[in-house]
Amino acid sequence: xxxxxxxxxxxxxxxxxxxxxxxxxxxxxxxxxxxxxxxxxxxxxxxxxxxxxxxxxxxxxxxxxxxxxxxxxxxxxxxxxxxxxxxxxxxxxxxxxxxxxxxxxxxxxxxxxxxxxxxxxxxxxxxxxxxxxxxxxxxxxxxxxxxxxxxxxxxxxxxxxxxxxxxxxxxxxxxxxxxxxxxxxxxxxxxxxxxxxxxxxxxxxxxxxxxxxxxxxxxxxxxxxxxxxx
Numbered sequence: 001x002x003x004x005x006x007x008x009x010x011x012x013x014x015x016x017x018x019x020x021x022x023x024x025x026x027x028x029x030x031x032x033x034x035x036x037x038x039x040x041x042x043x044x045x046x047x048x049x050x051x052x053x054x055x056x057x058x059x060x061x062x063x064x065x066x067x068x069x070x071x072x073x074x075x076x077x078x079x080x081x082x083x084x085x086x087x088x089x090x091x092x093x094x095x096x097x098x099x100x101x102x103x104x105x106x107x108x109x110x111x112x113x114x115x116x117x118x119x120x121x122x123x124x125x126x127x128x129x130x131x132x133x134x135x136x137x138x139x140x141x142x143x144x145x146x147x148x149x150x151x152x153x154x155x156x157x158x159x160x161x162x163x164x165x166x167x168x169x170x171x172x173x174x175x176x177x178x179x180x181x182x183x184x185x186x187x188x189x190x191x192x193x194x195x196x197x198x199x200x201x202x203x204x205x206x207x208x209x210x211x212x213x214x215x216x217x218x219x220x221x222x223x224x225x226x227x228x229x230x
Contacts, residue, residue: 001172002090010051012059016085026080026125029203031059034080034200036143037072051082138180138194141209142199143173153198163188167224168216175202176224203208 009021026034036044046068063084071083144150150167153176164181167174178195180188184218195201203209220227 010018010055010058010157012061015062016056016083017096018052018059018228020055020082020084021079022047022082025079027079034072034074034143034202035145037070037080037082038143039171039199046081052084053100055084055158063155071196074200074202136185137190137204139206139209140178140197140204141202141212142176142178142192143202144176144199145173147174149169150176150224151228151230153195154225155230156194157191157225158187159229161187161191161225163191163225165220165224165226166218166222167220167228168212168218170212174219175216177209177212179226 011019013019025139026160030043032043032047037048052061052063056063061084068083071085073081073083132172145152162182164179166177168177169175177198178188178191183191192201202212203225
């Protein structure tokens with residue numbers, strides 16, 4: 001396989017975290033997509049190894065001696081963001097929470113940037129704080145490689161969590177549409193972070209979610225997580 005493209009961006013987040021952006025051009029060059037990282041194919045493993053080597057040279061990253069967690073995030077129409085975390089129970093959840101929310105919020109903000117009318121209405125109404133609050137994503141779609149992974153995710157969530165959820169299938173993958181529902185934003189955010197232990201974040205954009213609804217087959221149209229908690 002070719003060496004890692006120089007166009008790929010590697011960012012040192014902190015002593016134990018490194019982020020790498022794979023553009024669509026990079027993915028095409030290596031004949032990869034997010035499914036390869038979900039399935040841990042040999043091609044994906046080789047690219048991950050090369051990224052770590054480059055991060056060691058470019059930003060002084062010291063990979064953990066034993067194990068790390070890899071978060072896969074799809075950035076619509078741009079590529080993938082791979083974030084490497086050292087496994088450390090105390091700090092991992094908080095760092096993942098902030099990272100996931102930042103990326104999800106960025107996707108929502110990018111989508112809103114295309115709507116000049118929405119910005120004008122917000123400015124005219126003087127509801128700056130409300131608009132800022134609305135930028136917090138209240139829905140997202142996660143991609144699971146198997147139904148078993150969806151069920152395992154459902155099991156770890158609190159029984160009284162008041163989120164809404166719908167399950168779809170497209171090709172060989174399962175797509176969970178997770179919505180805030182009546183849950184607090186803190187509990188919904190935590191549920192999103194926990195989903196990353198079993199799945200990849202596909203999108204938080206309404207347009208992309210609509211595409212998923214149109215092309216996927218709906219398996220459970222309401223309270224999917226509750227029904228899968230067996």
